[in-house]
Amino acid sequence: MSRTALTRDEVLEAAASLVKQHGPAALTMRKLAAELGTAVTSIYWHVGNRESLLDALVQRTVDEMGAIRPAGRTPADRILAVARILRRELRARPHLIAMVHERGLTERMFLPAQQALVHEVHAAGLRGARAADAVRAVQFQVVGYLLVERNRERAPAQSPAESELWDPAAAPHDPALARALARPADPDRLFLLSVRALVHALLTPDP
Amino acid sequence: MSRTALTRDEVLEAAASLVKQHGPAALTMRKLAAELGTAVTSIYWHVGNRESLLDALVQRTVDEMGAIRPAGRTPADRILAVARILRRELRARPHLIAMVHERGLTERMFLPAQQALVHEVHAAGLRGARAADAVRAVQFQVVGYLLVERNRERAPAQSPAESELWDPAAAPHDPALARALARPADPDRLFLLSVRALVHALLTPDP
């Protein structure tokens, strides 16, 4: 009896900390045991195995995502607010998106956001199947954007970089465009611009 | 001398086949060696190590993505065609997207598409930084959508499924909307709808 009794919560806490610091790949049962000062096999008693340990971690975070109360004057503004809130929440948990997705909990995690979107789309006057399409289009766009953004951050330096691909000679007709593409993208601005454009189109009645 | 001489190409071919069938995780050096009928260590002589083997595989596929020649009457139609071509190409290589991304080659792989988009956005009258934003917004949307779609397919059954989350009681004001959200999304339709909406907004001059 070298330490106070190990608890399941203690295991989850230590595992979450390892994942947060170095990503899910760094979470090995042996390192976790070392961190906790116990034998590897004790962990199995508390959480079953590595897979259900990760499941529990993911479930925990999904539960943390509470209701979403977007601010804004118009439905379009509030949809944009939902998108920003989602982005902020997910960026605070950088390893989570992929883990949640792999475990098939994405829809569960986005339910609060989806409900907020349904509300706003309804307020904007959309009904039935058309409203459902709008909700899903926004949801896919936001989640997709976050996946791309996350992957870009995680990826090592691109080679060749966009800056090399777009030297002015590549677009002789529009050097300003070439310069703009050679500069790194501003993810914040591009996110807002994209969502705003999509929402605008979805909420505008067809001609 | 139990077999004809092993070549680097032969190794890549066998590795590609393993990845295509069971995903990158199933590609172990030992299984690959068994498949080829050689000692594990022979593979190292030809390709260095597992990581550079995967690099070579990815590089190979990136090279396969040639120029993109979209058809259509208007720039908007041709941008939509670019999006469809990208979707088709990437869906033909289901394990590739993530692998390319992890290796930081996404921008390289999308260069042909990016050039096609630049051309169309220019044809639509956009210039400079505004054109660059439009190109990137479409690119992010398409890639993001494909990542989400891919993840959905790979993910096991969601629990609870959307159908359970959206029983009619959940949206008393609009039962048609609830029914639509309870049905599984049609990824084809949603993709076209989303891209069309975004492109429409990006190409329309600001009010």
Add this chain to the structure above:
DNA sequence: ACCTGAACACCGTTCAAGT
């Protein structure tokens, strides 16, 4: 009820030795 070490079947990789 909780914890342990030994053991098993898998990895990727290195290296000295062969032809």
Add this chain to the structure above:
DNA sequence: ACCTGAACACCGTTCAAGT
């Protein structure tokens, strides 16, 4: 130039044995 088996350091997991 090419191939080999032995060996190392790592995995996740099981299990019989302890308290």
